[in-house]
Amino acid sequence: MFIDSHCHLDRIDLKDFDNDFNLLLQAIQRAKVERMLCVSISLDEYPAMKALVADHDNIDISVGVHPCDTQEDIVKLQQLIELGADPKVIAIGETGLDYYYSKETREQQQSSFKVHMQAANELGKPVIIHTRDAQQDTLDILKEGDVASCGGVLHCFTESWDMARRALDMGMYISFSGIVTFRNAAALREVAQQVPDDRFLIETDSPYLAPVPHRGKQNHPGWVGHVAECLAEVRGNDVQGIAELSKANYLRLFNL
Numbered sequence: 001m002f003i004d005s006h007c008h009l010d011r012i013d014l015k016d017f018d019n020d021f022n023l024l025l026q027a028i029q030r031a032k033v034e035r036m037l038c039v040s041i042s043l044d045e046y047p048a049m050k051a052l053v054a055d056h057d058n059i060d061i062s063v064g065v066h067p068c069d070t071q072e073d074i075v076k077l078q079q080l081i082e083l084g085a086d087p088k089v090i091a092i093g094e095t096g097l098d099y100y101y102s103k104e105t106r107e108q109q110q111s112s113f114k115v116h117m118q119a120a121n122e123l124g125k126p127v128i129i130h131t132r133d134a135q136q137d138t139l140d141i142l143k144e145g146d147v148a149s150c151g152g153v154l155h156c157f158t159e160s161w162d163m164a165r166r167a168l169d170m171g172m173y174i175s176f177s178g179i180v181t182f183r184n185a186a187a188l189r190e191v192a193q194q195v196p197d198d199r200f201l202i203e204t205d206s207p208y209l210a211p212v213p214h215r216g217k218q219n220h221p222g223w224v225g226h227v228a229e230c231l232a233e234v235r236g237n238d239v240q241g242i243a244e245l246s247k248a249n250y251l252r253l254f255n256l
Contacts, residue, residue, distance in 0.1 A: 001032035004221035006203035031222035041066035093128030117145030126151035175201035178211030
């Protein structure tokens with residue numbers, strides 16, 4: 001029923017599931033989550049992430065380096081293209097800019113972001129974008145990098161409607177996480193109300209940002225339904241409708 005468009009399965013502490021990855025997957029399946037995108041944030045950790053989910057056809061993967069991962073050198077274009085050519089890889093990223101946590105590395109972040117954009121266009125695969133406190137620079141690089149050609153999504157969106165509108169004008173999608181369920185997120189719910197039916201996704205960003213009523217706990221894809229419930233309420237739809245729309249959008253964006 002649901003698709004979690006952004007999660008980090010390799011970072012979930014399996015102690016909650018008797019240290020058994022299959023028990024985690026069973027819990028996710030019971031919550032009617034039929035597909036997930038496990039997102040890369042480090043090339044050093046990418047092989048282990050890929051191996052973890054290799055035998056599961058309902059788990060897609062991306063390849064990329066998170067803008068806050070300053071321990072790695074700037075990713076090389078050819079390396080990213082070679083890894084991204086794998087048929088299981090459906091997207092490049094997550095990449096982008098984060099001036100909230102890592103303002104001092106903004107030049108390195110921008111260089112890495114631009115390389116990811118080049119790889120995405122070379123491969124014809126969309127980009128997954130993380131952005132925080134860097135609205136204008138993010139939009140500028142997306143435009144200069146021709147995101148309209150490769151496609152992309154602003155994941156875990158927390159920015160303004162103006163930024164969302166400008167991204168939508170470039171053909172991008174907007175993804176909402178458990179943050180949209182938080183009591184202090186009224187402005188974000190207003191944004192969620194305005195994004196067109198054919199341009200939104202739902203995600204957990206697990207193991208982070210567990211939605212209400214699980215806020216403060218370790219998150220997992222089985223809780224993406226709470227995001228759908230919130231969007232159903234603010235958009236005047238039902239949960240089934242949100243699930244179907246977000247699934248169709250996921251399949252379209254990622255060329256599946």
